[in-house]
Amino acid sequence: MEGPSLLEELDTPALVVDLDVMDWNIERMAALARQAGVRLRPHVKTHKSPWIAHRQIRAGAAGITVAKLGEAEVMIEAGITDIFVAYPIVGEPKLRRLERLLNEVDLMLAVDSVEAAESVAQAVRRSGRATARVCIDVDTGHRRLGLPPGAATVELAERVARIRGLEVVGLMSHAGHLAAASSQPALAEAARRAAEALVETAETLRKRRLAIEHVSPGSTTGAAFEAQVPGVTEIRPGTYVFNDRNTVERWAASEADCALTVLTTVVSRPSPDRAIVDAGSKVLSSDPAAGGAPSFGLIAGRPDLKLERLSEEHGILSVDPAGGELRVGDRLRVIPNHVCPAVNLSDVLYGCRDGRVVREIRVAARGRYR
Structure with a gap:
């Protein structure tokens, strides 16, 4: 490494990472997932670094989550192949890139509408793959992407499952609404309720003969509570690798x-x-x-x-x-x-x-x- 070797020699402003603290954060979340018996699939939008993603995988992460195809491309180039793209892929330019990537790795994809699912299926068929795995994005309270848990999501999942080229394998959510919790007990209760709604919807789909393997809530602030909900199979926190003021304010870190x-x-x-x-x-x-x-x-x-x-x-x-x-x-x-x-x-x-x-x-x- 060229440049300053002492912290006080760095020109400012500079983003500085205490690697000992980062390693502790990585190990602690990996241990939390192991103890709860769930997979850990961290979201790399926080660090955007293949070097850090590899450290998370070596510590026990089953794979990674990305938001955009651009992030997936960077991680694939760095040799990471177990990737969940937790964002709807819409528009022909992205679908052409998806078609190319599906020839390189077995991506898992997210959809929250029949329209997006049909477009993705076209890219899958053009790629020559028989199927691609998809998770249905569920709105468990954040009011961003997804339909509510229960009947609306069940109907959507069944419609997507009938589209040639797609295999519905899971449900996902993001509990961003936990940031509004007024206390730690309120946050814990909201996180558990959101995860339970996801689990209950997955159980309904299994009864209707859809093989739901992944039940995957995602948030740093709720991870410790989501992981303990029976039926959750995976957690997708991101910010934990560094933490920030918001995770401190929401009782997830010091x-x-x-x-x-x-x-x-x-x-x-x-x-x-x-x-x-x-x-x-x-x-x-x-x-x-x-x-x-x-x-x-x-x-x-x-x-x-x-x-x-x-x-x-x-x-x-x-x-x-x-x-x-x-x-x-x-x-x-x-x-x-x-x-x-x-x-x-x-x-x-x-x-x-x-x-x-x-x-x-x-x-x-x-x-x-x-």
Whole structure:
């Protein structure tokens, strides 16, 4: 590795990964899945790095989840072949790419409509494959993709199963609505209810002679509770690999579990109650914090500082005069509210151990949003 070897030599802003913490996060989630007897299929949208994905697989992950074909292409090129594309594939340009990929690996796909399923089936037939495996995306409360659990999803799954070239093998969901939970007990209950609805729908489909193998909820905040629901076969958390302010606010991690921080420099102290750092929305993204917490990130170890505003190149801190000293040139570490878009804004992450930069981690799937 060329470049600085000491953390203090890094130019800022820079996304820094504590590799010891990251490895602990990876091992802990793998152990959770093993103990619950479920497969772990982490979502790589968080890190977008084949190097990290391989570490997750070596720790016990059964495969990976991606959102877009672009991410799948990067991971396939790196030798990863057990991939679930958890996003509807719509449009001829994507279908042509899917046709090519199906000749390379046995992708599992997601659909939430007959229209998307019929289009995917055309690509499958053109590829020469007999069938492709699909999961039906179910809306268990997030109100994004999918139909509600129960009768609506059962009807959709049966219609998709009749399309030549597709084999319905599972149900999936994303419990993004857990971010709105008002307490940890409320989050746990909501996660269990959502997973149970997925399991019950799978049982109905099995009674109707559909061989549902995969029952796959996906979220970091709900993973510990989803994995314990009888009938769940797989979990698909993503953010856990780094964690962020949102997983801390939603009781899924502590500040010490946040492996990725943005190293940033104080570039101005225009007033006693204000400071400016060189990480703005082009580095941190402008995603709000879960639960409505104010500010755009946690300043590690500095509760007297709040990152209350962002512009493109500036982070504006409010400074508690009763707090510690803060001068131009000081360096701070920011835990992003939402780590996934922050990673997607950078070309490289700096992996560190004991204050030394030991490797550069290329964000190889950065911008691969098609």
